[in-house]
Amino acid sequence: MSQIEKLKEIVDNSNNIVFFGGAGVSTESGIPDFRSVDGLYNQKYDYPPETILSYTFYRSKPEEFFRFYKDKMLCLTAKPNAAHLKLAQWEKEGKLKAIITQNIDGLHQAAGSKEVLELHGSVLRNYCESCGEFYDAEYMLHADGVPKCARCGGYVKPDVVLYEEGLDQDILNKSIQYIREADVLIIGGTSLVVYPAAGLIDYYRGDKLVVINKTPTGRDSMADLVVQGSIGEIFSAL
Numbered sequence: 001m002s003q004i005e006k007l008k009e010i011v012d013n014s015n016n017i018v019f020f021g022g023a024g025v026s027t028e029s030g031i032p033d034f035r036s037v038d039g040l041y042n043q044k045y046d047y048p049p050e051t052i053l054s055y056t057f058y059r060s061k062p063e064e065f066f067r068f069y070k071d072k073m074l075c076l077t078a079k080p081n082a083a084h085l086k087l088a089q090w091e092k093e094g095k096l097k098a099i100i101t102q103n104i105d106g107l108h109q110a111a112g113s114k115e116v117l118e119l120h121g122s123v124l125r126n127y128c129e130s131c132g133e134f135y136d137a138e139y140m141l142h143a144d145g146v147p148k149c150a151r152c153g154g155y156v157k158p159d160v161v162l163y164e165e166g167l168d169q170d171i172l173n174k175s176i177q178y179i180r181e182a183d184v185l186i187i188g189g190t191s192l193v194v195y196p197a198a199g200l201i202d203y204y205r206g207d208k209l210v211v212i213n214k215t216p217t218g219r220d221s222m223a224d225l226v227v228q229g230s231i232g233e234i235f236s237a238l
Contacts, residue, residue: 003227004237010184010208010225011238015095018182019087020201022102024189024213028232029078031105044071054163062146062155069158073104074123074141080111083188086235088112098178102190102197104160117175119167119197121160130154167196179203188212188231192219 001009011017023033045068051057052068080088088111090096098115099108106124108116126135128149135156140147147156161167179185183206191213192198201219211223212231220226227234 003225004234006225007210007212007227007234008238010210011090011095014184014208016181016183016206017090017096017186018098018100018178018184019096019186019188020100020179020190021083021188022190022192022194022197024231025081025083025101026078026103026105026107027189028081028083028230029075029105029107031075031078031103031107032072050163055165058157058162066143066146070141073158073160074137075105076137076141078105078107080107082232082236083234084108084111084113086238091115097182098175100175100178100200102194117171117178119161119171119175121158121168123158123160125159126156127159128152128154128156172196172200175200176203180205182206184208184210186210186212187217187219187223190217191215192217 027033045052047057052065058065084107087096087099087108091113098117099113100117100119101108102119104118104120104123106122124137126137126140127133128151131149131152131154133149133151135147140156140158148154149156179200180203182204185204185206187201187210189212192201209223210225210227211217211220212227212234214229
């Protein structure tokens with residue numbers, strides 16, 4: 001039996017699946033993984049992505065922060081891929097209980113998924129830090145320099161968790177509960193190196209842990225099934 005057939009069997013036999021996903025789910029929709037430092041960063045930016053996407057940097061160098069943010073984080077033309085669509089289908093069928101994602105692009109919701117827990121927030125939500133006025137991603141993309149509130153002139157901050165910021169405690173607690181109660185936990189498109197998100201896996205008590213990723217992860221040895229490859233192609237085959 002092939003790895004794909006084994007995965008299909010696991011999915012077919014469960015109505016309590018939780019999916020935990022990372023950047024690899026979105027890269028197949030054309031969204032760059034900002035951790036894979038390429039020549040582009042070295043040419044265009046004086047700082048590594050992790051530094052630029054920190055709260056300290058956002059506060060001290062907002063112009064440079066938003067130059068990177070608009071260039072690299074706002075991929076508003078991206079469309080859901082086969083993995084997003086399959087997960088939404090499983091939820092409709094009552095097989096999948098929740099998606100816990102480290103991604104901030106809203107593509108799971110665009111594919112039709114309802115129960116999506118966004119650990120690191122979303123580029124689709126932006127708020128004025130002074131008066132709380134809401135702005136969409138288009139507003140951020142087309143703003144000159146640092147986005148300012150049309151109502152009060154305050155800075156508009158993306159509702160994304162920057163380095164040095166804590167994760168939302170309610171979302172964390174809900175994620176832990178879903179993982180703890182799941183029969184099947186599928187980890188996809190993440191190398192599980194970003195904490196505290198990666199630590200959520202430790203709460204899993206079920207008997208079918210599946211890891212789908214292009215490269216090995218630190219949890220492969222614990223998994224009941226490891227499928228290496230493109231998550232879009234793998235989900236297309238299910």
